[in-house]
Amino acid sequence: MSDFTVNIFQQRGSSYQNGLRLGRELNGTRIPQTFEMITRPEIDTDNLKAIYRSFAPHLLDELEGLADGMEIPWSRAAALFSGYDVPRPIALGCSAMLTDAYYVRNYDFSPELYDSYFSLIQPAKAFATAGYNLQALGRHEGVNQHGLVAGLHFVSNNGYTTGISAWTAIRMILDTCATVSEAINMLKEIPHAACYNFSMGEEGGNAVVVEASPDNVEVRHAPTFLTCTNHFQDNSLQHKNRPDFIHSVDRHTYIQTIGEKKLIQEESFDHFRDKTSPLFYMDYDDLTFSYGYVDARILTAIAQSDQVLDIEFDDWVAGKDISEQQLRGTIEQRKML
Template identity: 35%
Template sequence: MRSYEELIVEVINVRGSYYQIGLQQSKELLSTSHPIQNESLNFINVQMAKQLLQFHSPSLLQEMEGLAVGLAQTLDSVIDIYSGYNITFPEMGCTSFVLDGNYIRNYDFSPTLYDARLVFSNPMNGYASVGFSQQIIGRLDGMNECGLVVGLHFVNNEYHGEGFIAPTIVRILLEQCKNIEEALKLITELPHGYCYNYSMTDQSGQSLVVEASPQKQELRYENPLICTNHFQATSMKEKNKKNIQGSVNRKHFINNLIEKNLTTIAAYRHFNNGNSPLFFKHYEEYFGTLHTIVYSPKLLEVIVGIGEDAEPITISFKDYLNEALTLPKRLKGWIDLNYKDGME
């Protein structure tokens, strides 16, 4: 028996200084159903997190200052909850494919821990970007005004160190880097808390994967690019989960699509079709597809679908930058929460 539930994603538009953006997001949190924590839960070294943010991303620290004031919380509490420093995060699945310069991606997780926010951000002292948020501050994937696209792919949380989770790292890269070269330099300087792949492309058309652990990072240039949830570099394979067959299968399926000379919309439908090997419905196990997104760096536009078999919606990020676009307030789709089958 199938029981579909509507999934609603809020479209957020924030502009101004980072402090003002923090204030704007606090008002949003207070007026919606997003859970707001009122005390520290992670018991991290807040002073170390603050020092690292001040060094690597003072703008995000300013945003959290605004968030703290708007939520009537201490800055230490907001850093503890939202910074992504030294916290654990459940396993998730993500599949990305860079085809003819377009970055196509599925994000697989649980709706109960999903921000359900597509954020358009235009800060005074950073690159404007569009992307899906996680823990408000972080980004699961995104594209900035220069055409840099970055997405995260969980690999393993067994091997961990002192550092940030991937959504915070993706956000920092989008805010500060105009292309892959700058992103590669910065990502090696940031402290990584866990094992993730980072898939990237930019307006040049080149694409690559950064296989990142707390100890080191390895680069894998691919064109076309296919990225799932396992490391491929010989020096990194030991950090994979024991069972990576599902991740390998997704990569093989996309590899077979390359020969079909797909259009961008055809590729989108292969990702978003509810019967596709790339679309998952294991929401209770944190492995259900929540959104499909296409980022087009050269056109500076996004094509997005929420949930299963969603009619794609195209939004011009270029028009947003030119203040010539009225953004939709929300995007809607459907997910099957009662789907029962073996995990892939």
């Protein structure tokens, strides 16, 4: 058993300032050292810039801030943190349930590949967002000031190619898209590196799963209830699933039974983080995130912890910072790197 801590990062200002402060916090930590082990020494920065300018140009400023904060060249920061041309990552399970009232999900990953940061940021030229960092600039999932919530779910590396990581895609849609429809359109245009599901929802029960591969994107819709795990369901994409996706199917089936109980947000949130649940891995870190559309309420917690971060996100967007600085939990840790 070992303790696990997530830092809470709150920042308002320009994208450059956001990156500068985060870069200073990350400088000398395990995070850049970890990504030095799994990223390429150099990437095609001209192509990276072209993609970013098309979808989220402000993130180029944030990368510049990260570089200055870490006191490294911009090209090195781009290779480490941009989420472009990243070698095939190790991935585990992510499960989500979307209703007309809330979004809830948990996900499991080696703790060594977590940034251990939960960020609430309000850039000058992008939407305010809240979510867990991955590769500094990217996000596992999150919500923006318009109530658009989204998360990623690894499917496979079938057809893996040079492109944008799913966690960078999540960041781009949260920063720049106000609606599910806008996010769908962006995900159809982003050059995806691998096969991922993107679960997304907004107030009014508009829930979708975008099933995205490097060469095809399909969308699943549902009016009031939708589930998402780690396999494609569209017939045109099922051949891209991993051979061993039975656990993903089992979790999907199990979540269907949860939906039949018509639980409120807090009940579903507690179920998703219950260590006795089939959705929980004991030997990986488990993070649970939920967002309620009507009251703009974020609930999040980390593995085996009684501490729940409860945020009224509209209040935060209006300028009221939260007092918490960290989340703490416990994990039975197994070495992955």
